[in-house]
Amino acid sequence: MNIHIKTIYKKELLEIKQDKPLIASLLALPLILGVIFPTIFLSLGYDKSFLLSTEKISPMIKHFSSIIPNDINGHTEILYIILMYIFLPLFLIIPISISNVISSSSFVGEKENKTIEGLLNTPITNKELVFGKILSSVIPSILITWISMFIYGILIDVFGFNIFNKIIFPNFEWIFMALILAPMITILSIQLVICISSRVKTSKSAQSVAIVFIFPIVAFVISQASGLLIFGIWMEILLSFIILIINIIIFYSITTKIDREKLILNL
Amino acid sequence: MIVNFENVSKKIGSNYILENINFDIKKGHVFALLGPNGAGKTTTLRLITGLLSATNGEVKVFGKKISSNKNNKIRQNIGIQNDCSLYEKLTVNQNLKFWGKLYGIDSNKIKDKINELTNIFKMNNKLNSKVSTLSKGMKQKVLIMRAIMHEPRLLILDEPTSGLDPQMIEDVISYLDVLVKKFNTSILMATHQLQGLEDFVDDIAIINSGKLMLNGNAKKLINNRWKNYVYEIDSDHNDIALNICLKYGNSYIKNGKLLTECIKRNEISNISKALFDYGLNIYGIVEHKHTIKDMYFETIKGEMNEYSYKNYI
Missing domain, CATH: 3.40.50.300 (P-loop containing nucleotide triphosphate hydrolases)
Known part of the structure; x- marks a missing residue:
C-alpha cells in the first residue's frame, strides 16, 4: 500500500481509537442488531403459542416459499424468514451508519478543526487523500459489521438449533452480503459524504445529508416483508454490480474534480 | 531563484x-x-x-x-x-x-x-x-x-x-x-x-x-530612504535645542524626541558644540538607526509607494 494512503489510514484509526464516546456510539447499533434483536426473536421461538400464531401470516411465507429450505417445518418458517431474510438488509445499516459517522468526522472534520489546509499543503495527491479516507472509514465499518454478524450467527446457530433442528446461519445470501454487497454500499455511502463535504461546514450537516442512504435500505426491508421484492442472491449480485459501477464513476469524478482552492475558500 | x-x-x-x-x-x-x-x-x-x-x-x-x-x-x-x-x-x-x-x-x-x-x-x-x-x-x-x-x-x-x-x-x-x-x-x-x-x-x-x-x-531600502545621519538629542530645553539644530539642517521633534539630520557624520560635533556654547545641558546624543519598523510605518502611512521608491534607488 502506498505510504501516503497508509499514513492517512493509520492516523484516522488512531484518532478514532482516542475518541471513546465515538466508539461507544458506533457500537450501539451492532449491539442492538447483532445481540438484542436475535435474542428477543430466538426467545420467542421457544414460545410454542407464538410460533403457532405466526402461521396466520401465511401470505408472507408464500413469497419466500421458493427459497426456504424444505427441512424448515411449518411453524418455524416465519421465524426463519425473519432471522435469515428480514434481518439481512437490516445489517446493511450497520456499515452505512458507522462509515457515515467516521467519514463525515474524518473529511468534514478536517475542515471543522482547520486541519485541512495543513494536509493539503503536504505532498499528498487527491487520489491518496480520498483513498486513505475511504479506507479508514470502510475497514472499521466492515470489521464491526462482520463481528456483529458473527455474534448474530453464533446466537442463531446455538440457541436456534433446538428450534430449527439444524445450523441455519450463514446461507449464501449472508456470505455474499458480508463480503461483497456491504463493502460496496459502504464505499458508496462514504463517497457521498466526500462529495458533499466541500459544500457543508460541519460534520453534523454531512451526516444528516448522508443519512438519506438509510432510506433505501428501510424500503428494502419493508418491500421484503410485504413480499414486493425478495432480497435474494440475484438481487444482491445485481445491486453489487450496479453499485460497483457507480463507485468507480464517483471515485474517478471525486479525485479528478477535487478543487483545493474551493475547499480552502469555503472554510 | x-x-x-x-x-x-x-x-x-x-x-x-x-x-x-x-x-x-x-x-x-x-x-x-x-x-x-x-x-x-x-x-x-x-x-x-x-x-x-x-x-x-x-x-x-x-x-x-x-x-x-x-x-x-x-x-x-x-x-x-x-x-x-x-x-x-x-x-x-x-x-x-x-x-x-x-x-x-x-x-x-x-x-x-x-x-x-x-x-x-x-x-x-x-x-x-x-x-x-x-x-x-x-x-x-x-x-x-x-x-x-x-x-x-x-x-x-x-x-x-x-x-x-x-x-x-x-x-x-x-x-x-x-x-x-x-x-x-x-x-x-x-x-x-x-x-x-x-x-x-x-x-x-x-x-x-x-x-x-x-x-x-x-x-539598501533603509539606506536609500534615510541617506542622512539622524541623531537623537536629549537636552534640558529641547525647544531651544531644536532652534539651534535647525540652523545646521533638517531637525524636528518626533514622539517627544528631538531628531536632527546630518549629511556628514562629523556635523554632529559642530551641533553639540553650539548646544554647549549656548549653555544647554546635554544628557545624551545617540545616532538614531532606522529600522524595518520605520520603513514599514512610512510606507503604510502612504508617504511612499512603489513608484516613488524607485526615485530613491
Whole structure:
C-alpha cells in the first residue's frame, strides 16, 4: 500500500481509537442488531403459542416459499424468514451508519478543526487523500459489521438449533452480503459524504445529508416483508454490480474534480 | 531563484485580493512579507503552495510554474507553519510522526528528528501529551517543528513568534538562522513582529490592500530612504535645542524626541558644540538607526509607494 494512503489510514484509526464516546456510539447499533434483536426473536421461538400464531401470516411465507429450505417445518418458517431474510438488509445499516459517522468526522472534520489546509499543503495527491479516507472509514465499518454478524450467527446457530433442528446461519445470501454487497454500499455511502463535504461546514450537516442512504435500505426491508421484492442472491449480485459501477464513476469524478482552492475558500 | 512572482493578481469573487505583485525570493535568503491585516499576505502564501491559483501572472517555485492541483513534488520541498491546527486528539509525538511520514521520511529518521527538535524547542516532557492539553505557545512550537522536520528548501512561516515567550523567540530565531546558514534554507516570513527584524531578514516586501508598496533588500531600502545621519538629542530645553539644530539642517521633534539630520557624520560635533556654547545641558546624543519598523510605518502611512521608491534607488 502506498505510504501516503497508509499514513492517512493509520492516523484516522488512531484518532478514532482516542475518541471513546465515538466508539461507544458506533457500537450501539451492532449491539442492538447483532445481540438484542436475535435474542428477543430466538426467545420467542421457544414460545410454542407464538410460533403457532405466526402461521396466520401465511401470505408472507408464500413469497419466500421458493427459497426456504424444505427441512424448515411449518411453524418455524416465519421465524426463519425473519432471522435469515428480514434481518439481512437490516445489517446493511450497520456499515452505512458507522462509515457515515467516521467519514463525515474524518473529511468534514478536517475542515471543522482547520486541519485541512495543513494536509493539503503536504505532498499528498487527491487520489491518496480520498483513498486513505475511504479506507479508514470502510475497514472499521466492515470489521464491526462482520463481528456483529458473527455474534448474530453464533446466537442463531446455538440457541436456534433446538428450534430449527439444524445450523441455519450463514446461507449464501449472508456470505455474499458480508463480503461483497456491504463493502460496496459502504464505499458508496462514504463517497457521498466526500462529495458533499466541500459544500457543508460541519460534520453534523454531512451526516444528516448522508443519512438519506438509510432510506433505501428501510424500503428494502419493508418491500421484503410485504413480499414486493425478495432480497435474494440475484438481487444482491445485481445491486453489487450496479453499485460497483457507480463507485468507480464517483471515485474517478471525486479525485479528478477535487478543487483545493474551493475547499480552502469555503472554510 | 526559489520563488518568483511575476505580475501576479488574484481575484476572489468580484474582489482583487492581490494586484500585479512582483517579487523574488533568493536561495538562502530570509524574506519578510509585511502588511496590515487583510493586506493579502495569506493569499500570497497560498499562491506559493499552490492552494490558490493566480488569476493573472505567473508564480514559479523552484523554477517551476505552480498550478492549483498538481504540485506534490514542489510541496515536498516546502515547509509551512501557519494558523492551521494540529490534530488535537493525538499527542505531540503522533502529530509529528504523521507529518514526517507524509513527507516520506523513514521511521528512524523521524525518531531522530523528533528528538533533535524537542530538545531545541524544549518540548521533551510534552512529547506524549495530547495537543489539546497544550498552551497556545506550545502548539505554536509544535507547528514550527512540524514545518521544519523534513528539512525543506523553502520554509514558510506565518507569524512564527506569535504566542512564544521572549526566550523562545530568541531560540527560534537562532535555530532559523542555523537553517539558513548551514543548510541554505530560504525562509519566507509573514509577520507583524517588526522589532529587531533587520538582524535576521535579508529582503522585505510590504503589501497593503493587495498592492505591493515596497520590495527589495532591507538594508539598501533603509539606506536609500534615510541617506542622512539622524541623531537623537536629549537636552534640558529641547525647544531651544531644536532652534539651534535647525540652523545646521533638517531637525524636528518626533514622539517627544528631538531628531536632527546630518549629511556628514562629523556635523554632529559642530551641533553639540553650539548646544554647549549656548549653555544647554546635554544628557545624551545617540545616532538614531532606522529600522524595518520605520520603513514599514512610512510606507503604510502612504508617504511612499512603489513608484516613488524607485526615485530613491
